[in-house]
Amino acid sequence: MDKLKKFITDFGLFFKGATDFKGRAYEMLESETKTEMDNFILICFSDQLGMPLPISYYTLELLPYLVDEIEDWDKRMGKRKSVWEERWSNYDLDP
Amino acid sequence: MAKIIFYGGKGGVGKTTCSTANSINYAERGLRTLLVSTDPAHSISDVLGIEIGRSIVRIRDNLDGLEIDPEYEAELYIEKIRANMKTILSNVIVEEINSQLDAAIVSPGTHESALFDKISDIIIDKYDEYDIIIFDTAPTGHTLRILTLPDLLEGWMGSLAKKRKSIVNMNKMVTRKYDEKDPVLEILERRQKRFGEIKKIFNNTDNVRIRFVLNAEKLPIEETKKAIKMLNQFDIPVDTLVINRIMPDDIGADFWEKKKKQEGEYLEEIEREFKGKEFIKIPMLDTDMSKSTVDMLSKYFGD
Numbered sequence: 001m002d003k004l005k006k007f008i009t010d011f012g013l014f015f016k017g018a019t020d021f022k023g024r025a026y027e028m029l030e031s032e033t034k035t036e037m038d039n040f041i042l043i044c045f046s047d048q049l050g051m052p053l054p055i056s057y058y059t060l061e062l063l064p065y066l067v068d069e070i071e072d073w074d075k076r077m078g079k080r081k082s083v084w085e086e087r088w089s090n091y092d093l094d095p
Numbered sequence: 096m097a098k099i100i101f102y103g104g105k106g107g108v109g110k111t112t113c114s115t116a117n118s119i120n121y122a123e124r125g126l127r128t129l130l131v132s133t134d135p136a137h138s139i140s141d142v143l144g145i146e147i148g149r150s151i152v153r154i155r156d157n158l159d160g161l162e163i164d165p166e167y168e169a170e171l172y173i174e175k176i177r178a179n180m181k182t183i184l185s186n187v188i189v190e191e192i193n194s195q196l197d198a199a200i201v202s203p204g205t206h207e208s209a210l211f212d213k214i215s216d217i218i219i220d221k222y223d224e225y226d227i228i229i230f231d232t233a234p235t236g237h238t239l240r241i242l243t244l245p246d247l248l249e250g251w252m253g254s255l256a257k258k259r260k261s262i263v264n265m266n267k268m269v270t271r272k273y274d275e276k277d278p279v280l281e282i283l284e285r286r287q288k289r290f291g292e293i294k295k296i297f298n299n300t301d302n303v304r305i306r307f308v309l310n311a312e313k314l315p316i317e318e319t320k321k322a323i324k325m326l327n328q329f330d331i332p333v334d335t336l337v338i339n340r341i342m343p344d345d346i347g348a349d350f351w352e353k354k355k356k357q358e359g360e361y362l363e364e365i366e367r368e369f370k371g372k373e374f375i376k377i378p379m380l381d382t383d384m385s386k387s388t389v390d391m392l393s394k395y396f397g398d
Binding site: 026029030033036037039040047054056058060064065066067 | 169172173175176179180183184188192195196199202204205208209212247248251252255258259261262265266268269278279282283286
């Protein structure tokens with residue numbers, strides 16, 4: 001019975017996602033990925049911002065491969081105007 | 096039999112002398128032995144009278160030696176990054192990263208990491224080449240640090256790799272490129288695996304022995320107590336203590352005369368070598384360290 005319930009819920013969710021023509025799902029995934037990338041840059045090189053990092057020596061060798069991501073991070077951090085706006089825009093508040 | 100022995104103890108108790116003597120003994124018994132100094136103030140060369148450097152040198156039959164130079168190791172590592180960088184990045188960006196790498200060489204923590212990296216390399220790469228590897232470490236705190244680092248670092252690398260993996264998976268959905276490999280994730284996983292290997296070797300108490308050197312004096316005893324207590328917290332047992340400089344039972348006047356004569360020679364050497372410097376001379380006391388002895392010695396520091 002539980003299995004059947006779960007199947008019906010998943011089935012519903014699938015159609016909800018598949019018929020999401022406004023493209024919110026893709027957008028959300030993209031912005032979430034960017035946030036995660038930014039967080040990753042931050043935890044790899046937090047020593048550059050003054051936070052002690054016991055593994056900073058080991059993340060050095062990642063630098064050459066992370067150049068593009070660091071550039072994007074830099075741009076995004078520079079563009080930030082309102083942290084609150086960013087937060088709220090994650091939720092669909094349109095009636 | 097233990098494969099790896101760490102010599103620890105308070106500064107000046109004779110760690111280098113004891114670890115060197117121990118490794119000579121192993122070598123004479125026919126075991127292939129490697130003696131590694133991790134103390135930034137290396138003194139194996141001075142004890143043996145042979146120049147030992149940053150790469151492995153043959154000391155005698157069955158005995159090789161090495162004095163790790165963290166600064167050199169850090170430079171090697173950073174040069175490798177630089178070389179690697181030139182093949183994948185444009186010149187402008189290379190310049191920018193170069194300045195960050197230059198800063199890293201002198202940043203705090205770099206030496207410790209470079210030293211630990213070299214220790215890991217030796218343990219993993221030379222494990223089969225030698226029957227026994229003896230580490231002569233710097234004073235106590237340093238030994239504890241080396242032994243507890245693999246656990247800490249494996250954890251860090253593990254969570255970084257996990258985070259990276261989830262990013263890579265999400266990014267694949269966004270870019271719809273599903274078969275791309277991520278070099279960052281590969282590096283992180285390689286590191287994690289390596290730290291894990293060291294951790295496994297250290298955790299197997301049949302593999303690793305810690306020997307503390309101490310003298311029959313107050314301060315070394317106190318420090319050894321603290322060290323053993325701390326190692327116990329990390330489940331690292333210490334089963335051997337080396338008590339150095341015990342006075343002979345049949346001690347007589349000639350023992351002291353010989354000591355006094357040798358001291359005289361060295362005093363002369365000091366005055367000759369450090370000519371022009373001011374000397375503050377403090378006598379040896381027949382009692383050990385205590386509050387009252389320090390008070391008594393204070394009078395020697397007048398003007």
